[in-house]
Amino acid sequence: MPDEPRWLADWERDAWLALASLMFKLPSALDAQLLRDNGLTLFDYFVLSNLSMVPDRTLRLSDLAQHTSSSLSRLSNVVKRLEQRGMLRREPDPDNPRYTRAVLSDAGWELVVAAAPGHVAAVRRFVIDGLTKEQVGVLREVACHVARQVSEGAAERPARNC
Amino acid sequence: MPDEPRWLADWERDAWLALASLMFKLPSALDAQLLRDNGLTLFDYFVLSNLSMVPDRTLRLSDLAQHTSSSLSRLSNVVKRLEQRGMLRREPDPDNPRYTRAVLSDAGWELVVAAAPGHVAAVRRFVIDGLTKEQVGVLREVACHVARQVSEGAAERPARNC
DNA sequence: GCATTTCGGTTCAAGCTTGAACTTCATGGC
DNA sequence: GCCATGAAGTTCAAGCTTGAACCGAAATGC
Numbered sequence: 001m002p003d004e005p006r007w008l009a010d011w012e013r014d015a016w017l018a019l020a021s022l023m024f025k026l027p028s029a030l031d032a033q034l035l036r037d038n039g040l041t042l043f044d045y046f047v048l049s050n051l052s053m054v055p056d057r058t059l060r061l062s063d064l065a066q067h068t069s070s071s072l073s074r075l076s077n078v079v080k081r082l083e084q085r086g087m088l089r090r091e092p093d094p095d096n097p098r099y100t101r102a103v104l105s106d107a108g109w110e111l112v113v114a115a116a117p118g119h120v121a122a123v124r125r126f127v128i129d130g131l132t133k134e135q136v137g138v139l140r141e142v143a144c145h146v147a148r149q150v151s152e153g154a155a156e157r158p159a160r161n162c
Numbered sequence: 163m164p165d166e167p168r169w170l171a172d173w174e175r176d177a178w179l180a181l182a183s184l185m186f187k188l189p190s191a192l193d194a195q196l197l198r199d200n201g202l203t204l205f206d207y208f209v210l211s212n213l214s215m216v217p218d219r220t221l222r223l224s225d226l227a228q229h230t231s232s233s234l235s236r237l238s239n240v241v242k243r244l245e246q247r248g249m250l251r252r253e254p255d256p257d258n259p260r261y262t263r264a265v266l267s268d269a270g271w272e273l274v275v276a277a278a279p280g281h282v283a284a285v286r287r288f289v290i291d292g293l294t295k296e297q298v299g300v301l302r303e304v305a306c307h308v309a310r311q312v313s314e315g316a317a318e319r320p321a322r323n324c
Numbered sequence: 325g326c327a328t329t330t331c332g333g334t335t336c337a338a339g340c341t342t343g344a345a346c347t348t349c350a351t352g353g354c
Numbered sequence: 355g356c357c358a359t360g361a362a363g364t365t366c367a368a369g370c371t372t373g374a375a376c377c378g379a380a381a382t383g384c
Contacts, residue, residue: 005279012290015298018305019289020208023189024231025312028342041370046182062332069186074371076334081370098332098379117167126311127181128174131304136177138300142293143180149288150187190372203340224362236341238364243340260349260362 026126033122038115043068045119047078048087048104048112057104060093064102069147087111188288195284200277205230207281209240210249210266210274219266222255226264231309249273 008016027042034040040048050067051057059067065075079102082088087108093099104112128136170178189204196202202210212229213219221229227237241264244250249270255261266274290298 005282006286007282008285008290011295011302012298015302015305016285016289018302018309021231021309022305022312023185024205025309027185029312029315043186043370060332069183071372072333073335073373077370080334096380100333120167120169123170123178124168125315127178127308128170130307130311133173135300135304136174138297139304140173140177140180142297142301143177143184145292146289147180147183147187149292150184150191153191153287205340222362233342234363235343235365239340242364258350262363 029126030119030122034115034119037118038111040111040115043070043074043078044082045112045115047075047082047102048108049116051088051102051104052109052112057109058101060099060101061090062099082108191288192281192284196277196281199280200273202273202277205232205236205240206244207274207277209237209244209264210270211278213250213264213266214271214274219271220263222261222263223252224261244270 030042034042034045038045046068047064050064051059061075061079062072064079065072068075070078079088079090083090086105088102088104090100090102093101131139192204196204196207200207208230209226212226213221223237223241224234226241227234230237232240241250241252245252248267250264250266252262252264255263293301
C-alpha cells in the first residue's frame with residue numbers, strides 16, 4: 001500500500017528478530033514448567049494469580065479479561081474449566097446482575113500459593129536474573145510501549161501497569 | 163521447593179508484568195494484520211520469509227525449525243498446509259535422503275513480497291517506532307538473553323541472531 | 325413507555341498446537 | 355555383516371484458541 005515501505009535497518013531488524021524469538025519460546029517454556037509442576041498453563045496461572053491479589057479474591061470477568069490481556073471468549077472457556085476443577089466459582093454480581101464475578105476458592109488459593117515459587121524461579125531464570133537494573137528498567141519501558149501501541153491500535157485501554 | 167523463594171522486587175515485577183502483557187498481545191496483533199491482509203499467520207510468514215532469504219530458497223526442515231523457534235511437529239503441519247496451497251514444495255535432500263528440504267515456490271516468493279510491507283509497517287508501529295536507538299539496542303540485548311536462557315534450559319542451541 | 329442499541333458473557337464449529345507413538349534411515353560398536 | 359541407537363519427519367488424538375453468532379439485561383433515544 002505505501003509507495004516505498006520503510007524497511008527496517010539492520011539494528012532494528014536484529015532487535016525485532018530477537019524479540020520474535022522470545023515471543024515464540026518464552027510462553028512455551030513457562031507453560032511447560034507450570035504444567036509439569038502444577039498442572040496449570042501460564043494463562044490459568046495468571047487468572048488465579050490476579051484473583052489472589054485483589055480484595056475479596058473476586059473480579060468481574062470483563063475486568064479479569066483486561067488484567068490478563070485476553071478475549072472474553074478465551075477467558076470464559078478457561079474460567080469454566082477452572083470452575084469444574086473447583087479452583088474458583090462464578091456468581092452473578094449482586095450490585096448489577098448483568099456482570100459475572102469470579103471468586104477464588106480456597107483450593108484455588110492453595111494452588112496459586114503452591115505454584116508461585118516455581119513460577120517465580122522460572123521467571124527469574126529465563127528473564128530477570130543476569131540483567132542489570134538498567135536493562136530491566138528499559139525492558140519495562142519498552143514492553144509498556146509495545147503493549148500501549150497494540151492496545152490503542154485495537155482501540156482498547158492499555159493495561160494498568162503501564 | 164526452595165526454602166525461601168526469592169520473590170520479585172517491585173521494579174522487577176513491573177518489568178515482568180509488562181513483558182507478559184506484550185507476550186499475550188503482540189502475537190495476536192501481528193497475526194491479525196497478516197491474516198486480514200494476506201491470509202497468513204505470523205508463523206506462516208516466518209516460514210516463508212526464512213526461505214526467501216536463503217540461497218536457493220531452500221532449507222532442511224530441521225534447520226527451518228531452528229530458525230523459527232518451533233517444534234518439528236508444528237513445522238511439519240504448517241509446511242504441509244503451505245505445500246497444499248502451493249507456496250512451497252517438499253523434496254528429499256539429494257545429498258542425504260534422510261533429510262527433507264522445503265523449497266519456496268514462485269507463488270510463495272510473491273506472497274512474501276506482497277506481505278512484507280504491511281508486516282514491516284505493523285512491526286514499526288507496534289514495536290520499533292517511538293523507541294530511541296538506545297532502547298532498541300537494549301531490547302535486542304534483553305531479548306537475546308531471554309532466548310538464550312530458554313534454549314539452554316531446554317538444552318538446545320540458541321538462535322543464530324544472538 | 326417502547327424500540328433500539330450496547331454491553332457482558334456464553335457457545336459452537338473450525339482451525340491450530342502439542343506430545344506421544346511410529347517409521348525410516350543412517351551411524352556406531354563389535 | 356548385524357544389532358542397537360539415534361536423528362529426521364510424520365501422524366494422530368486430545369486439548370486450546372478464535373471469531374462469529376447468539377442471548378439476556380441494561381441503558382439510551384425519542
